[in-house]
Amino acid sequence: MPPAPDALPTLVLIHGFPLDRDMWRPQVAALSGAARVVAVDLPGFGGSEPKPFTMDSAADHVAARLDAEGAPGRVVVGGLSMGGYVAMAFARRHPGRLAGLILADTRAAPDDDAGKKGRDEMIALARETGTAGVVEKMLPMLLAEATRAGRPEVVEEVRRIARRQPPEAVVAALEALRDRPDAAPGLGGVSVPTLVLVGEHDPLTPLTMAEAIGARVYGSEVVTIPGAGHLSNLENPDAFNAAVLAFLAEVKPGNTPAAGSGDRPA
Ligand code: MLT
Numbered sequence: 001m002p003p004a005p006d007a008l009p010t011l012v013l014i015h016g017f018p019l020d021r022d023m024w025r026p027q028v029a030a031l032s033g034a035a036r037v038v039a040v041d042l043p044g045f046g047g048s049e050p051k052p053f054t055m056d057s058a059a060d061h062v063a064a065r066l067d068a069e070g071a072p073g074r075v076v077v078g079g080l081s082m083g084g085y086v087a088m089a090f091a092r093r094h095p096g097r098l099a100g101l102i103l104a105d106t107r108a109a110p111d112d113d114a115g116k117k118g119r120d121e122m123i124a125l126a127r128e129t130g131t132a133g134v135v136e137k138m139l140p141m142l143l144a145e146a147t148r149a150g151r152p153e154v155v156e157e158v159r160r161i162a163r164r165q166p167p168e169a170v171v172a173a174l175e176a177l178r179d180r181p182d183a184a185p186g187l188g189g190v191s192v193p194t195l196v197l198v199g200e201h202d203p204l205t206p207l208t209m210a211e212a213i214g215a216r217v218y219g220s221e222v223v224t225i226p227g228a229g230h231l232s233n234l235e236n237p238d239a240f241n242a243a244v245l246a247f248l249a250e251v252k253p254g255n256t257p258a259a260g261s262g263d264r265p266a
Helices: 021-031 055-069 082-093 113-142 145-150 152-163 167-178 207-216 237-250
Strands: 010-014 036-040 075-080 098-104 194-199 221-225
Touching: 010 021, 010 055, 010 082, 021 036, 021 152, 021 237, 036 055, 055 082, 075 082, 082 098, 082 167, 098 237, 113 152, 113 167, 145 152, 194 207, 194 237, 207 221, 221 237
Parallel strands: 010 036, 010 075, 075 098, 098 194, 194 221
Antiparallel strands: none
């Protein structure tokens, strides 16, 4: 007999840039038997009102959304890339609400000077060409070469989701990305089970960055998603979902992390 919905953990999923909660469609479909899945839109995305935000204010927005959903207890928070930055902010700001953390294709380090300059150039591009220009520029970084060459339906799905986001939201997100803090110091305080996922061919946030997160979070596990680029959940949903399902089976409110790859910094 399937578990009663109340017995299931809540899994919050936070999207990457410049997408919205629709990017989690393969996860909502596959994981809903194992968790109550809540895919959220960050401010300005998915039809919400564009407004300036920071990773911290976005984390508070997610917490408020959980309250509104009637999910006041401890939850598993998962985010991909920008969503991962927000998930790390959630772990810093709402540690008592966290039962587990999933950080996919993301990094702890802030933008360096070259990265900040790149954000400013992307802001100018968004103002000039709209979101369509931004997504075309980003596609080679978002999807693995094999996905771009051989899976037009995935490429079109990414274009479809990105193009409907208003340029104002894209600009606000780029400012938040550019100005985000260093998340590394906060990771040492994470005391819930943590899964770090990374696409095998992710050029934006490669395995070294996933391992850097893993090394800071005590008991965390780093899993590579074969054949995928940056949008690993869309490019190889079967492997992504299998890793999340195995993780959810281990996460129970009150769990402490098992000894694993991450060393708690002194
Ligand atoms: C994302 O996928 O959310 C972005 O690539 C994040 C970033 O550019 O830092």
